[in-house]
Amino acid sequence: MLILGGTSEATALAKACAQHRVPGVLISLAGRTAQPAALPVPARVGGFGGAAGLARFIAQEGVTALVDATHPFAARISAHAAEAVTQTGIPALALLRPGWTREPGDHWIEVDDLKGAVTALGAAPKRVFLTIGRQGVGAFAAAPQHHYLVRSIEPSGIALPQFTELLARGPYDAPAEAELMAREGIEIVVTKHSGGRSTYGKIAAARQLRLPVVMIRRPPPSGLDATFDGSAALAFVAAHARSSAPAPAP
Ligand code: NAP
Secondary structure: OOEOOOHHHHHHHHHHHHOOOOOEEEEOOOOOOOOOOOOOEEEEEEEEEEEHHHHHHHHHHHHOOEEEOOOOHHHHHHHHHHHHHHOOOOOOOEEOOOOOOOOOOOOOEEEOHHHHHHHHHHOOOEEEEEOOOOOOOOHHHHHHEEEEEEOOOOOOOOOOOOOOEOOOOOOHHHHHHHHHHHHOOOEEEEEEOOOOOOOOHHHHHHHHHHOOOEEEOOOOOOOEEEEEHHHHHHHHHHHHHOOOOOOOOO
């Protein structure tokens, strides 16, 4: 069983597999984070070499089923997974993270990509809370009139006078986010529509402070059968695991 990971959902699924003693589970990480969260199942790190490389890995390692639990914005690996699954014919499931819902008082400016987000900030200088992870930060060098508080787990590696880096790992709650935004004089928030609970605090805090949020839309899904439900993913893994170990109770 191959779990494509790099998310809290993948880590939770791996933990549930270990807890229920599901055999033969391997989690795959891209290797972007130097110190990934501890995992209770074996892990491999690094790209496969495109869809063909992943299909080769599936055949060589005798992978019998796959769960794509990668981030909603990791569209390339998800497309490769869908293609490799078609090539190899193994059963597969995507474990998706629920998106956020716009609530009264939210002021979202929805854009398709990073370039759209840069444009949405406008010409007048602003204090921006940039919470898109470290990948993609470079796009904002194109709008140097703004000041950016850049929060990410690891440094972006981009040293520009208008960027102040804040290294942190979620989850983040709304009161702490509101306090941070007020203290830093934030006027606008930029985020990917990642969804889920652990980073929702900034959305609630922006609503409370009446700040606009530039929301980068999700890329389209890969086309794999999908669920939002971690227990359904665990049941899928247990059903397709290598031995006849009993399936966990739902
Ligand atoms: P991506 O653009 O979809 O993938 C780029 C390449 O990285 C893939 O083609 C693949 O290389 C390799 N890769 C990605 N995920 C992998 C995995 N789980 N195992 C092995 N190889 C993987 O992905 P990304 O946006 O760079 O994200 C990289 C990882 O960080 C993902 O696993 C994702 O779950 C996690 N993550 C991403 C974000 C985000 O905002 N994008 C946020 C949080 C976590 P090959 O083509 O060589 O196989």
